[in-house]
Amino acid sequence: xxxxxxxxxxxxxxxxxxxxxxxxxxxxxxxxxxxxxxxxxxxxxxxxxxxxxxxxxxxxxxxxxxxxxxxxxxxxxxxxxxxxxxxxxxxxxxxxxxxxxxxxxxxxxxxxxxxxxxxxxxxxxxxxxxxxxxxxxxxxxxxxxxxxxxxxxxxxxxxxxxxxxxxxxxxxxxxxxxxxxxxxxxxxxxxxxxxxxxxxxxxxxxxxxxxxxxxxxxxxxxxxxxxx
Numbered sequence: 001x002x003x004x005x006x007x008x009x010x011x012x013x014x015x016x017x018x019x020x021x022x023x024x025x026x027x028x029x030x031x032x033x034x035x036x037x038x039x040x041x042x043x044x045x046x047x048x049x050x051x052x053x054x055x056x057x058x059x060x061x062x063x064x065x066x067x068x069x070x071x072x073x074x075x076x077x078x079x080x081x082x083x084x085x086x087x088x089x090x091x092x093x094x095x096x097x098x099x100x101x102x103x104x105x106x107x108x109x110x111x112x113x114x115x116x117x118x119x120x121x122x123x124x125x126x127x128x129x130x131x132x133x134x135x136x137x138x139x140x141x142x143x144x145x146x147x148x149x150x151x152x153x154x155x156x157x158x159x160x161x162x163x164x165x166x167x168x169x170x171x172x173x174x175x176x177x178x179x180x181x182x183x184x185x186x187x188x189x190x191x192x193x194x195x196x197x198x199x200x201x202x203x204x205x206x207x208x209x210x211x212x213x214x215x216x217x218x219x220x221x222x223x224x225x226x227x228x
Contacts, residue, residue, distance in 0.1 A: 001066060023065060028183075031186065036108075043079075055108065060102070065099045072091070072204050073085055074203075075170060083169065084140065084172070100152060107123070171205055181217045182218060197211055
């Protein structure tokens with residue numbers, strides 16, 4: 001298991017990185033789901049197709065990582081319905097994620113698609129790499145966060161600008177939880193019981209999804225999942 005090191009002090013002269021670690025904490029932990037952002041397409045159970053990246057090549061490497069901060073579910077997902085996963089880097093505990101080694105251009109295009117923007121423009125990473133955070137807009141995934149470095153490459157993700165306690169929780173849809181559960185199994189190698197204990201106790205899911213119902217996600221057909 002890998003935990004990113006702290007962000008080093010900013011250099012006097014900024015040099016844009018060629019590669020970054022994209023830390024996916026939601027459905028993009030699953031390689032098939034990430035492929036929809038890289039190559040374009042609609043994920044199983046999703047409502048919207050993605051245009052894809054300029055560079056559709058798969059990531060060069062992948063690592064299971066634990067990010068400092070808290071995962072929670074809120075708002076309404078336009079792709080899955082139900083609550084979306086968000087990451088509060090100042091929250092308690094740790095968030096399980098999967099770090100994908102991609103080019104800076106690929107990260108820019110993945111972020112653009114999550115921000116509901118057209119991919120094709122490289123992000124200016126100067127602010128997030130200097131300060132650890134860059135609010136590029138008020139939207140739900142328009143805040144860039146640098147969670148540290150792995151192998152001298154920055155670990156970047158995107159989330160909402162608000163804190164966890166500033167927004168009402170909303171339970172996620174079964175299809176969405178399925179992708180998160182299978183992504184955790186694929187990347188971290190966790191058991192169904194550990195995945196269920198993790199997801200069912202996140203704010204927004206807690207009290208709406210039981211551990212037993214989440215555990216069944218990994219073994220059920222797409223239309224068979226019900227809460228209990």
